[in-house]
Amino acid sequence: MAIDLLSTFIKPMHREGFKFVGIFAAVTLILFLIWEPLGWIGVILTVWCYYFFRDPIRVTPMREGxxxxxxxxxxxxxxxxxxxxxxxxxxxxxxxxxxxxxxxxxxxxxxxxxxxxxxxxxxxxxxxxxxxxxxxxxxxxxxxxxxxxxxxxxxxxxxxxxxxxxxxxxxxxxxxxxxxxxxxxxxxxxxxxxxxxxxxxxxxxxxxxxxxxxxxxxxxxxxxxxxxxxxx
Missing domain, CATH: 2.70.70.10 (Glucose Permease (Domain IIA))
Incomplete structure (x- = not known):
């Protein structure tokens, strides 16, 4: 049950997204050093970036036509x-x-x-x-x-x-x-x-x-x- 619930929110990520998530995460660390509330905004944006590049498994209907x-x-x-x-x-x-x-x-x-x-x-x-x-x-x-x-x-x-x-x-x-x-x-x-x-x-x-x-x-x-x- 816990695994099913986790898979609902955590999806595979397209390889194109790794560099962007890395950049967002690095900027987030800097924002935490500047001012903690800014850092939490960075966390939200980093999660959104990961979510944008998600590449979930899909079940495709295969009948001809x-x-x-x-x-x-x-x-x-x-x-x-x-x-x-x-x-x-x-x-x-x-x-x-x-x-x-x-x-x-x-x-x-x-x-x-x-x-x-x-x-x-x-x-x-x-x-x-x-x-x-x-x-x-x-x-x-x-x-x-x-x-x-x-x-x-x-x-x-x-x-x-x-x-x-x-x-x-x-x-x-x-x-x-x-x-x-x-x-x-x-x-x-x-x-x-x-x-x-x-x-x-x-x-x-x-x-x-x-x-x-x-x-x-x-x-x-x-x-x-x-x-x-x-x-x-």
């Missing part, structure tokens, strides 16, 4: 949009599902579905609020085109936000990903867009909470109509 959320957060946009030109996915508008991450969400990104990465394209840009629609066009971003076993493609785009200053992509073109595999992260508040294949309807609603690698966004084999939701 399921497409899961690439990020923790909430669904901020569901709309037709043309994928970024640099991904080479054509000029036709596809359904774009956007997951917005605040600074308290886990920021490790996971592959929404298994496939081969045919294109990775980074584009520098601005740092607007990632919840805005124009962030997809204007903000710094890194996109992946993933070819599925049946030849269809999906696009996954990491978008920097108002606070984010670095997008980390840990995979290369030609690599094969499984559903739920980690492929990168974004530091300090951001968004991930998923472009669904033509004719595929999202099974999520605006405002719905997402769990990376677990929450199903769409079912490529389903003919179910797009869902709507209500706050209760």
């Amino acid at each position: 399921l497409l899961v959320s690439p990020a923790d957060g909430v669904i901020s946009l569901i709309e037709p949009a043309v994928p970024p030109a640099e991904l080479g996915m054509g000029d036709a508008a596809l359904t774009r599902v956007s997951v917005f991450m605040n600074v308290f969400n886990c920021h490790v990104n996971r592959a929404p579905i298994g496939g081969t990465i045919t294109k990775i394209a980074y584009r520098p840009g601005k740092f607007l609020n990632a919840s805005l629609d124009k962030a997809s066009v204007d903000n710094e971003r890194n996109g992946l085109a993933i070819r599925l076993a049946d030849g269809r493609q999906i696009g996954v785009v990491q978008i920097a936000g108002l606070v984010a200053r670095r997008i980390l992509c840990e995979v290369k073109e030609g690599a094969t990903l499984g559903t739920g595999d980690r492929f990168g992260m974004i530091r300090f508040g951001s968004r991930v867009d998923v472009y669904l294949p033509e004719g595929v309807q999202p099974l999520v609603c605006l405002g719905q909470t997402m769990i990376s690698g677990e929450t199903v966004i769409a079912d490529l084999a389903s003919t179910e109509a797009r869902r709507t939701g209500a706050s209760i």
